[in-house]
Amino acid sequence: MSAKLIQGTEIREEILAEIAAETAKIKEKHGVVPGLVTILVGQNPASISYVTLKIQTANRLGFKEIQDNQPENISTEKLLALIDKYNKDDSIHGILIQLPLPKQIDEKKVLNAVDPDKDVDGFHPVNVGRLMIGGSEVKFPPCTPAGIQEMIVRAGVETQGAEVVVVGRSNIVGKPIANMMLQKGVGANATVTIVHTGTKDIAFHCQRADILIVAAGVPGLVKPEWIKPGACVIDVGVNRVGEKISEKTGKKIAVLKGDVDFDAAREIAGWITPVPGGVGPMTITMLMKNTLKSLKFRLERAKA
Ligand code: NAP
Secondary structure (H helix, E strand, O other): OOOEEOOHHHHHHHHHHHHHHHHHHHHHHHOOOOEEEEEEEOOOHHHHHHHHHHHHHHHHOOOEEEEEEEOOOOOHHHHHHHHHHHHHOOOOOEEEEOOOOOOOOOHHHHHHOOOHHHOOOOOOHHHHHHHHHOHHHOOOOOHHHHHHHHHHHHOOOOOOOOEEEEEOOOOOOHHHHHHHHHOOOOOOOOEEEEEOOOOOOHHHHHHOOOEEEEOOOOOOOEOHHHOOOOOEEEEOOOEEEEEEEOOOOOOEEEEEEOOEOHHHHOOOOOEEOOOOOOOOOHHHHHHHHHHHHHHHHHHHHHHO
């Protein structure tokens, strides 16, 4: 058996087309577009390329995009004042602070200063609490877990009553996706197990999984014999395992590998995500979806 590939690159295009269409409708009816500001402190090359991709995507969708670059030596107080300015700006619906921040910055204080109703990353404690409560309380599900759930739903994988095993318990992937999959509702209502480095027998739990979500950051951690035949395998891991010359550009690029032994796993699984081109492209897509949602919440509040 060869597993069906769940391609993030294709699902991204579907979702971006939906966001662009809804944005155009809102613009016509209300004369407003989603506004996203990205605050970048310093010149970290990885952050710059990630932020550039965000700007390109936002522009393509017809969003208002502000790229606010700040010097490496900015103080916590100045950054807090900047966030306050955007919190009060009605044309901005999403505020994104690109991490990592320089050492002199009180990162927790800065992240917690973002208005939870503009926290489109979904990491503010208020939004983490809303996610835990579930249902209509949820405003901004964090982007990578939201992308994972979309992929599962759009691939037509049954989640109702499914055994879901999540490898990894980070605050940005493992814990939120586990929480989302156990809620009542579409694309969830599953029985969820989380495994981590303290788990006695990881293979035993993985072998029970109808849906196996792996976010450990360990290349090839999940062996083919850990996979239940026909299972849906979502590989979140992005591990740099070397470098190669790109055929397209002739430049050096990283060789990326997931947390799952892909070639062997695809002969056993029912569905599988590739690395790269699987979960990766979904994160920025869901950030755009959250920014659009934020504008819609604002319009609803204005009506009430
Ligand atoms: P993280 O914060 O390092 O957390 C990794 C988790 O995996 C931890 O809970 C750790 O357990 C667990 N783990 C590590 N090795 C393990 C092992 N041998 N057996 C069992 N559990 C193990 O990582 P993260 O931020 O969640 O990211 C995970 C991976 O996803 C990385 O490769 C990252 O690059 C990728 N990622 C991709 C995207 C995307 O595609 N958009 C977004 C985010 C992350 P302990 O808690 O016990 O230490």
